[in-house]
């Protein structure tokens with residue numbers, strides 16, 4: 001049983017602890033759930049800011065529907081950070097539903113977001129609960145940019161880009177869980193939205209994104225397709241949406257792309273267990289440990305959406321810093337709204353649709369984490 005209204009699941013992880021930072025900042029009591037309570041206690045003592053002023057408890061639970069249902073019961077909102085979500089997410093989604101909780105997570109993996117929508121959207125709606133995967137830097141920032149573009153009447157086609165500063169994996173701030181999630185994308189179909197239909201990207205798609213924030217084009221990939229084509233598929237305003245992700249460090253992104261080609265040539269046909277071994281060795285060799293806390297001088301992001309209509313054209317940009325810290329902030333912002341019973345949607349809905357993109361942007365702006373601008377073209 002959870003004693004407090006917000007559960008942070010994955011409480012020993014980098015992102016889970018950043019959600020706690022923001023909950024503590026808002027004086028929201030929370031239940032920290034993970035598979036190893038000893039590790040949670042040790043990690044929280046090292047990493048969580050102002051822990052001495054927090055009201056919280058630690059609950060250990062194995063990763064199964066029954067154990068997590070038991071751990072979540074009594075709470076109102078579950079913030080899940082246990083990824084790769086394609087492997088672990090649905091167990092927590094089912095447990096949150098059975099426990100009668102709203103569900104938020106920090107995914108972004110398109111195939112998983114689709115399976116949440118198709119498997120749980122309607123049941124959550126009937127229960128009067130929100131299920132909102134991908135409330136995280138990726139892809140809340142690009143969705144905010146897209147929503148700002150959609151404020152211009154007539155916009156019905158979106159192209160979005162999520163561009164982040166050079167993640168040389170653990171050395172510059174990418175976590176173990178994120179690296180595992182990145183390599184999992186090799187196994188997933190990546191789709192864009194074209195005339196209301198999800199269409200797979202051609203194998204090996206790359207784009208060189210030209211943006212006025214950069215001198216050089218940014219080498220970018222579909223990155224699993226992102227969550228935006230799924231969230232906009234049933235949005236009456238939008239016909240088509242294509243999204244890409246790039247690192248300012250083109251060499252790192254080219255390395256990820258070449259590993260994808262290697263995956264296709266050598267590992268794609270292997271049984272899942274053998275693929276798991278390959279992915280684990282990729283994660284261990286690139287990201288052996290938890291990175292240090294982010295710094296605004298190092299971790300910077302640019303997300304933009306180009307919106308077009310028959311004659312209308314607009315470009316909306318969100319500049320940001322510290323994407324993991326920002327992920328903690330948007331999770332907290334969502335939890336606050338749900339504690340207040342203030343959600344525009346139940347069932348499957350993005351953070352922007354449930355809480356309002358202007359609310360999420362304002363929350364980030366007020367904390368120095370994002371700045372938006374818009375240009376009519």
Ligand SMILES: NC(=O)c1ccc[n+]([C@@H]2O[C@H](COP(=O)([O-])OP(=O)(O)OC[C@H]3O[C@@H](n4cnc5c(N)ncnc54)[C@H](OP(=O)(O)O)[C@@H]3O)[C@@H](O)[C@H]2O)c1
Pocket residue numbers: 009010011012013014015016034035036039063081082083084085088106107108134136137138139175176177178179181182290323324327
């Ligand atoms: N979309 C975005 O912008 C964004 C931003 C941040 C994070 N994320 C995603 O969020 C996820 C977590 O990231 P992170 O930075 O917090 O990674 P992390 O530091 O590696 O933490 C992962 C957490 O998941 C737990 N975990 C891993 N495997 C588990 C399993 N089999 N059963 C139960 N718990 C398990 C870990 O527990 P132990 O400590 O016991 O291993 C830990 O608490 C990743 O999928 C990442 O891609 C996305």
